[in-house]
Amino acid sequence: MEQWETVDAGWGRLAADFATFSEPSNVREYLSLHRAVGLEAGDSVLDLACGAGLALELASLRGADVAGIDASPRLVAIARDRNPDGDLRVGDMNHLPWPEASFDVVTSFRGVWATTPDALTEALRVLRPGGRFAMTVWGHIKASPGAWSLAPFALAAAPTVSNQAAMNQMGRPGVGERLLVEAGFADVERISIPFAWEFADPEAYARALASTGPAYEAIGEVGAEEFHRRCVELASERVREGLPLRAEIDVAGFTARRRLDLPESYDDAFTGSFLSAYPPNETAEQMRREDLDDDGYVSTVTKLWARMPGAFDQLFALQRSAAAFGGLSLRHRGVLTTATAATLGDSACAYAWGGKLAGWAEDPQVPASVLRGDDEALTAQERVLARWARQVVGDPNSTTETDLEALRAAGFDDDQIFAATLFVVLRLAFSTFNDALGLRLDRAVVEALPAVVRDAVTWGRESV
Secondary structure, eight states, X not given: OOGGGGHHHHHTTTHHHIIIIIGGGGHHHHHHXXXXXTOOTTOEEEEETOTTXXXXXXXXXXXXXXXXXXXXXXXXXXXXXXXXXXXXXXXOTTSOSSOTTOEEXXXXXXXXXXXXXHHHHHHHHHEEEEEEEEEEEEOOSTTSTTGGGGGGGGGSOHHHHHHHHHHGGGXXXXXXXXXXXXXXXXXXXXXXXXXXXXXXXXXXXXHHHHTSHHHHHHHHHHOHHHHHHHHHHHHHTTOBTTBOEEEEOOEEEEEEEOOOOOOSOOTTSOOSSSSOOOOOOHHHHHHHHHHHHHHSSOOHHHHHHTTSHHHHHHHHHHHHHHHHHHTOOHHHHHHHHHHHHHHHTXXXXXXXXXXXXXXXXXXXXXXXXXXXXXXTTSOHHHHHHHHHHHHHHHOGGGOOHHHHHHHHHTTOOHHHHHHHXXXXXXXXXXXXXXXXXXXXXXXXXXXXXXXXXXXXXXXXXXXX
16 A cells, blocks of 8 residues: 555545535635636636545636545545536545646645655646646644644654654745745745634534544544543633634745746747747747637737737736726727727727627627717717717817816716726827837738628728
8 A cells, every 4th residue: 555545544534524624614725825826717727635625616616627636535525526527536646647738727725745745746747838836835833823723633643743743844934935946836926825713612623623634643642532522621711702713823825837838939920010020938928828729829919019028918907997997888998999099090909899899789880880980879978988089099189178078978077087088098009009010910800800890990001
């Protein structure tokens, strides 16, 4: 029998108790790490030492495709019950049964130890290039207000307690970071993770603690009855009238990622602008791969902005902030952008946002009328908005107080006028930059547009 196969004796003997008395308190930890790693719908995620699978069930509720591995067959049985569509396996996390580059995200919740560094190497192997890794470990336990709750584990034999201390070294300053870097991870970052055990009463605490692996080792030394008595006695000292027992414990988290494999150059790629091919870098390569996954080709916008991808992200983040500040609807943004593009003569943005607005409005005549300039398919409020965008782009020095009064009369307050104007100016900056460098939109985008939208664009650069 291999070492990992002995785990079930401790962790699996009271699997249902662990799943219902102990694990539910971990939800703060699970949700915080999922947020930190950016877990989202469509991600494929593997959880190492997945236990009873509650973290995976939460990931599934976020829309992720889940897989997990644990050394305890009895815990995996519960994980499968909670995740009937997941790929849950019994096995050794130091020798994962999945091929290389299988997952977008790999997680572990206090399941990888300083004594199991091979699990980190395996986690890196099964991550896709650019994939994300996140894990939690025990932090400074002795300094935690809830350290009392772990005290019964010290009833185990001295060599066992020493081994547990060695396992918990990952949380010490610099140790987890070093092991992750040595395993080959990039962008390693330590984060703080909220963790609190809560129990209805001392009996519930004793039952929850007894269901864990370290308790099994303590029980082997002092017996089940004595372990239970010590737990109840310890927790009874911390009972609070009308409140649950609560033990807050320091838990550290780490996020990291697998580096992308970069080509030597993109010199053979058509750029769609006046500039040469952008130089390979990890962020640019990620943008390129996302385009290929989503559309089957790398867009000309990506090829242009991948030269300095941070600028693209920051510009659009500011646009989103402006829109959110003013409460601008998707239709508002579409009207502002198509009016801006048409006034400037930017065919690329006119095509791209004409298609978006057609979908949001569920009527291709809406963007077509803005692009033509007659606005006949717009509401009265949207017509005022379109006129304002054209004036800001065409001659901002010609605006007057009367123009703002027209916006106010249409129902826009001063915050919304500020937001709409900032949004237009940012769109103008984006379009001007693209046009000056000769950007032409991909023909596939144009050909997918409703004919009435496509035919309304009679100016600007042709698609490629």
